[in-house]
Amino acid sequence: MKAVVITHPGGPEVLHIEERPIPAYGPDEVLIKVHASGINRPDVFQRKGNYPPPAGVPADIPGLEVAGIVAEIGAAVTRLKVGDKICALVSGGGYAEYCNVPEGQCLPVPGNLNFTEAASLPETFFTVWSNVFDRGQLKGDETLLVHGGSSGIGVAAIQMGNTLGHKVFVTAGSDDKCRFCEDLGAAKAINYKTENFADAIKELTGGRGVDVILDMIGGDYTPGNLQSLAEDGRLVLINTMSGKDVQVDLSIVMRRRLTITGSTLRARDTSFKSAIAQNLEKNIWPLVESGKIKPVIYEIFPAEKAAKAHKLMESSEHTGKIILSWK
Ligand SMILES: NC(=O)c1ccc[n+]([C@@H]2O[C@H](COP(=O)([O-])OP(=O)(O)OC[C@H]3O[C@@H](n4cnc5c(N)ncnc54)[C@H](OP(=O)(O)O)[C@@H]3O)[C@@H](O)[C@H]2O)c1
Incomplete structure (x- = not known):
């Protein structure tokens, strides 16, 4: 698969597309074919070497949120099935064509949203x-x-x-x-x-x-x-x-x-994040579905332009979210 990699700590120019193996997934996880990856300020801190990811997370592939299609499921997955459209909070590795994530951290793509819009939601x-x-x-x-x-x-x-x-x-x-x-x-x-x-x-x-x-x-x-x-x-x-x-x-x-x-969210365990997912699905997703809450996308970049996307984030010119697209 292709992934946007932090080749070494530094400015936006250190981000490059590289070939990486498709990640393995555990029994409680799904493998997502990623269509869009959200960019968040913590990704910038990680790129600069100031925000090390938790253990077990790829250190050089940033990305805390994705949207796409479930490609494969682990043996203990109960709710999701191959082909489901989902968005998910991930602990890292989101700037890639495939990403593994615990089932509990996934939410359905609201029916009225496309993948780039859905990818803008989880982390924030x-x-x-x-x-x-x-x-x-x-x-x-x-x-x-x-x-x-x-x-x-x-x-x-x-x-x-x-x-x-x-x-x-x-x-x-x-x-x-x-x-x-x-x-x-x-x-x-x-x-x-x-x-x-x-x-x-x-x-x-x-x-x-x-x-x-x-x-x-x-x-x-x-x-x-x-x-x-x-x-x-x-x-x-x-x-x-x-x-x-x-x-x-x-x-x-x-x-x-x-x-x-x-608090900081990233290092919290799966059960903590899954409980938030359940609250969001119950209290907030209906408001997204009805259009009362809308994704606010400032700019979408092709994944190869990740450096340009980070440069924009660091300029603070943007209002709302910046997204990478894998199409
Ligand atoms: N604790 C957690 O779990 C958690 C999770 C996610 C994000 N965060 C934090 O939440 C913050 C927002 O994240 P985001 O992805 O939404 O960021 P973002 O879209 O890049 O927005 C950050 C904005 O903060 C404003 N700002 C004010 N003082 C700043 C300063 N000293 N340096 C940089 N920006 C400054 C800027 O707008 P103005 O033009 O108005 O100054 C800037 O556009 C980040 O600090 C991030 O690390 C924390």
Whole structure:
């Protein structure tokens, strides 16, 4: 099979197509003939050598999500059959023509979507469900602030939050990105380059603050995040792109009874990921099927142009998802 390989740690130019053996699959796994592979920011960190994959995952083939057709099934697979159209969360190896994945991490391709659209869903939807709704416990009429509103994660969080009845505020780095986020359903997008987000949130919530913050920035956003939380609010970290060291006044955590938490999805086991898949299929897939939640694809590249796709992601010009196609 063909695979996009990280030939050595470095810039986008280190990505090359190479021939590799089709991966073996275990009794609980299926082998997918991949039609499209989603690109996520963690793939960029892996390419640079800063995000080693967990044991048992190909170290030099990136890719955390795919969509395609079940080509073969393991002996203990019960639900899926050869020929099924699926999308899946994988721990690596997704930038390839074939990929093995535990059955529990697969979801059906929603009937109204094609493979490139379906490949854009798993990594961000699993991450947002797990961090905003499970860990962050966003519920009732609570409010959400999402940093990086125009990112792949952001477009999933805006749509899932909004469709499930929550007011979603976001930050983004330009007026155009802010407009894009508001068109997608954000109640208000704050251009963090021209406005202090903590001041804006204070004003937008009448001084109350938001209930949950999904943050991929960390660093100097942290004091503003703590100020922006309502009493009993939850700050959920999924990355620290602006730095992991920070000085904050922790007394606010006690005064407002705040929770600071976070997680990384990739290293979690199959049963954890399968439970998220079941929640997504029950709570979110019907909303995708009905068109209330839509994939947001910025650009599709042929797999041979993976370097160009990574270059685009690192430019941060995109809004939504970047996809590789294997056709
Ligand atoms: N913990 C987990 O399990 C998990 C899983 C998946 C993804 N993630 C994390 O979630 C984040 C979003 O992933 P994604 O694939 O959705 O990314 P993406 O589409 O590439 O979007 C990232 C966006 O973040 C904004 N940004 C703000 N500060 C930044 C900085 N210092 N460096 C780079 N970008 C910055 C940029 O938009 P502006 O123009 O608005 O600045 C950029 O477009 C990444 O940090 C990723 O590692 C975590």
